[in-house]
Amino acid sequence: MFIQTESTxxxxxxxxxxxxxxxxxxxxxxxxAEAAGTSPLAKRIFAAGGVTGVFFGTDFVxxxxxxxxxxxxxxxxxxxxxxxxxxxxAPVLEGEQAASGHKSHDGPDGDIVRQIKExxxxxxxxxxxxxxxxxxxxxxxxxxxxLHMQGACAGCPSSTLTLKMGIENLLRHYIPEVLEVRPVAx
Numbered sequence: 001m002f003i004q005t006e007s008t009x010x011x012x013x014x015x016x017x018x019x020x021x022x023x024x025x026x027x028x029x030x031x032x033a034e035a036a037g038t039s040p041l042a043k044r045i046f047a048a049g050g051v052t053g054v055f056f057g058t059d060f061v062x063x064x065x066x067x068x069x070x071x072x073x074x075x076x077x078x079x080x081x082x083x084x085x086x087x088x089x090a091p092v093l094e095g096e097q098a099a100s101g102h103k104s105h106d107g108p109d110g111d112i113v114r115q116i117k118e119x120x121x122x123x124x125x126x127x128x129x130x131x132x133x134x135x136x137x138x139x140x141x142x143x144x145x146x147l148h149m150q151g152a153c154a155g156c157p158s159s160t161l162t163l164k165m166g167i168e169n170l171l172r173h174y175i176p177e178v179l180e181v182r183p184v185a186x
Contacts, residue, residue: 001083005075008062008132010156013053014071015132016061018082022092027134028056029150040090041082048077055133055151056092062132062151112177113140119174120147124167128153135167143179145171159183 004017028039031053036042042054045061050069055062063078065071085092117137128135133153139146147167153159160183168181 001086003079003082005079006132008152008156009158010064010131010133010152012067012155013062013064013132013152014075014078015152016063016078016082017059018061018086020086021059022056022061023058025058027150028093029134030054031154038095039093040088041085041092044081044085045078048074048081050074051078053151053154057129057132057134057151060129060132064152064155109140109177112175113137115175116140116145116171116178119171120167123170128162138184143177145178145181146184147181148184 002019004019006015006017008015022041028042030036030039030042030046033043033046033051036046036054039054039056041056041061045051045054045063050066051063051074052066053064055064061082065074120135120137124135131152133149133151133156135153136148136150137145138148145168147163149156149159149163153162156162163181163183168178171178171181
């Protein structure tokens with residue numbers, strides 16, 4: 001098994017490409033070792049030490065390290081953990097399925113929210129997945145779109161620029177009701 005790695009815009013995060021399907025659909029975010037309880041793969045990666053976050057996409061695993069940890073010290077252990085997992089035959093997730101992403105939204109702005117989600121799914125999320133992350137819809141209130149950033153996007157130095165200059169401009173261009181985009185924590 002050959003696992004490729006790619007850098008991301010977030011220097012604390014690396015994208016690992018195992019050459020196999022990680023999740024059939026959706027994404028899964030594990031912002032701490034405690035949150036990894038349903039994932040044998042995430043547990044193995046956290047056990048490598050120095051890991052502060054694990055994120056799964058359809059064909060990649062994004063790992064965020066602690067600031068005090070150097071990649072050259074933890075990367076071999078992470079590669080080993082991913083390889084061991086796939087050789088074990090264990091599932092990536094036990095029980096529950098991956099999240100489809102967006103929060104549901106009920107209310108008078110349903111058509112606007114549908115347009116926002118469609119733009120996110122067709123224009124934003126594929127590009128963000130290339131960088132090892134995901135951005136999902138969290139809410140819409142009085143012209144403000146609330147988005148949740150995961151994987152490499154969470155804590156990325158350029159995430160504010162991505163939100164304001166990229167996503168906000170895109171949404172405002174196509175949907176005049178959108179006035180601003182703000183990040184939210186999970």
